[in-house]
Amino acid sequence: MECSICGSESVTTLKSKKISAKTKEINELLLKCNDCQSVFKESISESKPISIRLIISEHESSKKTSIDIYPDEKLTKGNLLLSDMGEVEITSLETKDGKRVESTITENISTIWTNSIEIPARVGVSVDLTGKVDSFKVELDRDFEFATDDFIKITAYIIRINVIKTQERKIRDGFAKARVTQRIYGKPVKFNNHDYDLTDKIVSRKGLEPKRR
Numbered sequence: 131m132e133c134s135i136c137g138s139e140s141v142t143t144l145k146s147k148k149i150s151a152k153t154k155e156i157n158e159l160l161l162k163c164n165d166c167q168s169v170f171k172e173s174i175s176e177s178k179p180i181s182i183r184l185i186i187s188e189h190e191s192s193k194k195t196s197i198d199i200y201p202d203e204k205l206t207k208g209n210l211l212l213s214d215m216g217e218v219e220i221t222s223l224e225t226k227d228g229k230r231v232e233s234t235i236t237e238n239i240s241t242i243w244t245n246s247i248e249i250p251a252r253v254g255v256s257v258d259l260t261g262k263v264d265s266f267k268v269e270l271d272r273d274f275e276f277a278t279d280d281f282i283k284i285t286a287y288i289i290r291i292n293v294i295k296t297q298e299r300k301i302r303d304g305f306a307k308a309r310v311t312q313r314i315y316g317k318p319v320k321f322n323n324h325d326y327d328l329t330d331k332i333v334s335r336k337g338l339e340p341k342r343r
C-alpha cells in the first residue's frame with residue numbers, strides 16, 4: 131500500500147471495514163500517510179472462496195463432501211487437498227460442462243474427484259501356480275516399498291516378485307511404493323527364508339482361478 135499523494139509506502143490504517151458482496155469481499159480502508167500526513171481511502175477487493183463438490187474414494191466406497199477454494203486457484207491432478215475428511219489426492223476434475231480434465235481453475239470445476247491418502251494402500255497379490263492363480267488383496271502402509279526379486283511369504287506360499295504393476299506401467303526390474311502399486315505377481319519358490327510376510331495384511335482372498343492370458 132502506498133500514499134496516493136506522495137507515493138510513500140509508510141502508511142497507517144486508521145479504519146477498516148469489510149463488505150461482503152456476492153462473489154467478492156471488499157475491504158474499505160481509511161489510511162494515513164506517515165510522511166505527508168494525508169488521509170485517504172482505498173478499497174481492496176478479494177474473491178470469496180467458492181464451495182465445490184468433493185468426492186473421496188476409499189477403495190470400493192466413496193464419500194461426498196465439499197471444499198471451499200478461491201475461484202482463481204489452479205488445481206491439477208496429483209495435488210493434495212485438506213478436506214474435512216482428511217487429506218486427499220486429486221485424481222480428476224469435472225468441469226461445469228461435464229468434461230474430465232487434469233488441470234483447470236476452480237471457477238470451471240463442478241466436482242473434484244479424489245482418493246483418500248489417509249487409508250492404507252490396497253494391493254493385489256497374484257501367486258502364479260502355472261495354469262492357475264491364487265489371488266489376494268492386502269492392505270499396507272502407503273510408503274511400503276516392493277522390489278522385484280523380493281521374497282514374500284503369504285499364507286503357505288513363499289513367492290518371488292517378478293512383476294510389479296503400477297498405475298502407469300509394469301516393472302520387471304525395480305521397485306515401487308505400495309500407494310502406486312495395483313498388483314504384484316510372483317511364483318512360488320522352494321525357499322524357506324523371506325523378506326517379509328504379508329499373511330496378516332490380507333483383506334480378501336479370491337481363491338484359485340484359471341490363469342488369464
Ligand SMILES: [Zn+2]
Nearest residue numbers: 133136163166
Ligand atoms: Zn504521503
